[in-house]
Amino acid sequence: MGQTSLKNGVPIVVSLALVFAWSAAEREYFLHPSNRTWEEARNHCQACFKDLVTLTPENVQTVSKLLTSDCWVGLRKNSTSNFNSYSISNATNNSTNNTIMDPRMPWFRWANGDPLIFQNWYPGWPVFRSSLPNRYYFVCPEKASLETAAPETVTPETVAPGTGTPDSGTPATAIQATGNVTGHLQETTFATATAASTPSTPSTPARCKITRWPDEAHYVLLPDFPKPDKNYIEDSCVAMLSFGPWVERVCSELLSSICYEDRFFGELNVTRKTSNSSILTWRSGPGNITHYRVEVTEGDNMLKRNFTTEDLTFDLNSLTPGTRYSIQVFAVKCTRDLNPQEDTFYTTPNKVEDLKFTNVSETSVFLNWTKPAGNLDFYLIKIKNGKQISSKTEGKEVRDLIPGNFYTFTVLSGVGDNSTRSEESIVSRNTKPGRVSDLRVSRNTHHSLQLNWKSPVGNVSFFRVVATINNKPPVPQNVTITEVNVTGLPIGSKITLSVTALVNGNIEGDSVTIDDYTAPGPIQDMNLSSTDVSLNASWKTEGDSSSFVVELLLEGKVDQKLKTHFSEITFTGLKTAAEYNVTVYAFNGHLNGEPLTRSIFTMPSPPTKAKSTYQDKSSITFEWDPPAKVGRVTYAVGIISSFWGHNVSERIENKTTHTFTGLKSGTKYDFRVQTVADKELSTAATVSHCTDADKREISLSMMCSSAEPLLCDGKATRDSVFKQLLKHFNEVLGGNIFWTLEELEPK
Structure with missing residues (x-):
């Protein structure tokens, strides 16, 4: 930071100084080589830009690069933006006010009103008066008298700046002030005083006696008037040298200048877009805009139109559908294009x-x-x-x-x-419906076949089933379910069956076809037996059938289907405690016999890993793992409390968790769970668990008597009694209910 001195009341920054940060809009700078006076340069800048340039630490480097010679900048010593002001009330007319400038604060503000936060004077500049005045500048009211103060009675200590009364002394010869300055005198503001004559001796100050004030005479000091320096310019303007520093110049001198303008950011809107038209609207530009130029670009083609400053809209017509248009709107100011307002848009394309x-x-x-x-x-x-x-x-x-x-x-x-x-x-x-899947034939009789299939993925309205017998004309039938019983068939014949999915009345999917046969005769004397994971079937049949088809069904669906040359078969890997239907029919060549169906439960396997998952004071929830390969299953569950003699048994289906309620708090319960298959029960999975205790405190007091009194007071005696009590409660209560025994210290 540079050093600052005070001369003639003006701060002088002798090196580059940054007083405080100053933010402004984004600005552009323009060099104008034409020579003009400072006033002419500023008028030109205000007409075609915003104002003469204002220099800050942020923009000084940018502005310096534009310089080719000395240029005016927007700083003037006596610009009205530089000074504070105050008013003096006229003693007879309070409605008249005159604003008077204080010369102690030159170069305080830029021409546009921005504060001066940065100075870069060339050595020796600015130039001030040769000596300071002895006193501040004041103004006498109208018809007040100028007097020469006695040196021994008028001092800075006895007369404060502004109005005041000296401590003692009589005023000297009065000199009448000229001018007609009116208003009320303020203590804390300053302005320039002008008098008809000045004190004859510079070291002797003058003072103004105000005789109009009713109470008593008041006095103010008038200044000495020093002689100006040789290079002093009373009303100077600041020029920036080609290499950056500042100097004072007479404002009427002809120099080039630098103007600035805040970059213009407008807003272009495109509305009511159709396939061949749209409406453009834009924002008005700043300052003396002469006209607007609209440029509409489509590929290599450009349309240009000029508009007056009052017209801020343009209807575009005869456009090409589905085409990209680039729009630029230029505000033209002194033949110069401002930053364009831009947008792009597409017209609406035509429908296919x-x-x-x-x-x-x-x-x-x-x-x-x-x-x-x-x-x-x-x-x-x-x-x-x-x-x-x-x-x-x-x-x-x-x-x-x-x-x-x-x-x-x-x-x-x-x-x-x-x-x-x-x-x-x-x-x-x-879309075309899918193909049915898993098409199969069951329930073969002498004269009918049961046809089943799975519906395809997607949507189906109905199915068309066609049975073809020995190349005779097919007989179709439509069904909405995935099974059909095809009847009226000849015994022992080959039947070709096809199923086709349809939607929306007549949109067909691909057909699925299967061949099968009517049965030759029934199966007799079928016997079934089972374990927990297997099933054995044996049977007899009429005739000389050498092959059989055996179907194992679980919950109405075919689980396994096997062919055998024997009249006995064993199915393994079955689900435990599950009811299976076994259907057997014989076939001899292409002839299928009438099926016979029997059912049996596989033996139950026990559940495993019984455990408690939750308990409170009156309930316990138990959980267990089901047996391996189990389907829909029933469990027998029970709970027993040996202490209370509480025994509960229930049957539940297809769940592996159960909650017993209405239990005693703090009680141990034994839980069991068994798999049920028809009338058979598996071995049990067991676990024990306690309900949460509802704790109650019971105090037991015991009196000890002994021929030897000290025995009752000993710790060993108390420990022995406590152990006997603990043993007794263990025998009576054990672990069947919650209890604790604690020894209290004797009082």
């Missing part, structure tokens, strides 16, 4: 034409359409489920659809920035 399907499968469709007039950058395909696909060509395969589902496809044309899209073109239809 002749949208149709060219191929439909179970999970995809292929769409085709015709390119519309105008421009576009892509096509957007929207599907009812929210999925969107883009395309660059006039055709697209849409994949990953649900078979048999009804879809609405919407195709729009779009532009590069996705800001606007065309109207919708829409087509709808079902």
Whole structure:
């Protein structure tokens, strides 16, 4: 930081100084080489820019780079923005006020009113008066008298700045002040005084006696007037030398100048955009704008239009659909373009034409359409489920659809920035339904077959079932469920059966076909036996059947299906405690016999890892792991308290947790769980657990008597009695209920 001295009441910064930070808008700087006076330069800057340049530590380097010669800047010694002011009330007319400038604060503000936070004077500048005045500058009211003060009675200590009364002494010869300065004199503000004559001796100050004031005479001191220096300029303007420092120059001297202007950031809006029109609106520019120039660019083509300052809107017409337009609006000021207001937009593209399907499968469709007039950058395909696909060509395969589902496809044309899209073109239809699965034949009789299948993924309205017998015309039937009993068949015949899924009345999927036979005869005397994981079946049949089909069904569904040449078969890897149906039919060549079905439960396997998962004062929740390979199962659960004689048993289905309620607090309960299969029970999984204790404190007092009194007072005696009590309660209560025994210290 540079050093500061005070001369003639003016602070002088002799090196680069930053007083405080100053923020401003983003500014642009313009060098004008034409020579002008300071006033002419400022007028030009205010007319075509904002003002003469204001220098700060942040912009001084930028401005210096523009200099080619000495230039005016926006700083003037006696600019009205530099001074404080005060008023003096006229004794006879309080309505008249005159503003008087204080010369003690030159170069205090820039021409635009910004504070002077930075100075960079060339050595020897600025130039001040040769000597300081002896006193401050004051003003006498109208018709007050100027007097020469006696040196021994008028001193800075006896007369304060502003108004005041000297301690003693009589005023000397009065000299009448000239001028007609009116107003009320303020103690804390200062201004320049002008008198008809000055004291004859510079070292003797003058004072002003105010005779109009009613109470008593008041006096103020008038200054000495020093002679100016040789290079002193009374009303100077600041010029910046080509290499940066500042000097004072006579304001009428002709120099180049630097103007500044805050960068203009406008706002251009494009509204009511259609396929061939839009409306532009923009913000007015600052200062003396002569006109606005609008430039509309489409590719290599440009449209230019000029508008007056009153017209801030432009209707664009005859535009091309789906086309990108770049807009720039220039505010023109003194033939100079300000920072442009800019925007880009697309016109709305036209809708596609002749949208149709060219191929439909179970999970995809292929769409085709015709390119519309105008421009576009892509096509957007929207599907009812929210999925969107883009395309660059006039055709697209849409994949990953649900078979048999009804879809609405919407195709729009779009532009590069996705800001606007065309109207919708829409087509709808079902995808092809899927193929049925797991088609099988069961319940073969002499004259009928039971046909079952699984519905395909997706949507199906109904199924068409067709039975073909020995190349005779098929007999179709429609069903809405996934099974059908085909009857009226000849015994022992080969039957070809097909199932086709349909949607929306007539949209067919691919057919699934199976061959089977009517049965030759029934199975007799079937016997079943089981373990917990296996099942054995044996049977007899009429006739000379050498092969058999055995089906094992669980919960109505085929679990296993085997072929054998023997009349006995064992199924393994079964679910424990599960009810299985065994169906057997014979076949001889292409003939299937009538099936016979029997059912049996596999033996129950015990559950495992019984444990308690929660307890409170009146309930306990137990949990266990089910046996391996178990299906829908029933468990027998029970709980016993040997202390209270409490015994509860229940049956639960398909759960591996159970809560017993209404229990005693602080009690041990023994839990058991068994798997139930028909009337059979597995071995039990057990665990014990206690309810939370509802603690109560019971005090026992015992009196000790002994021929030897000291025995009752001994710790050994107390310990012996405590151990006997502890043993007794263990025998009576044990671990069946919660209890503790604590010895209290004797009082």
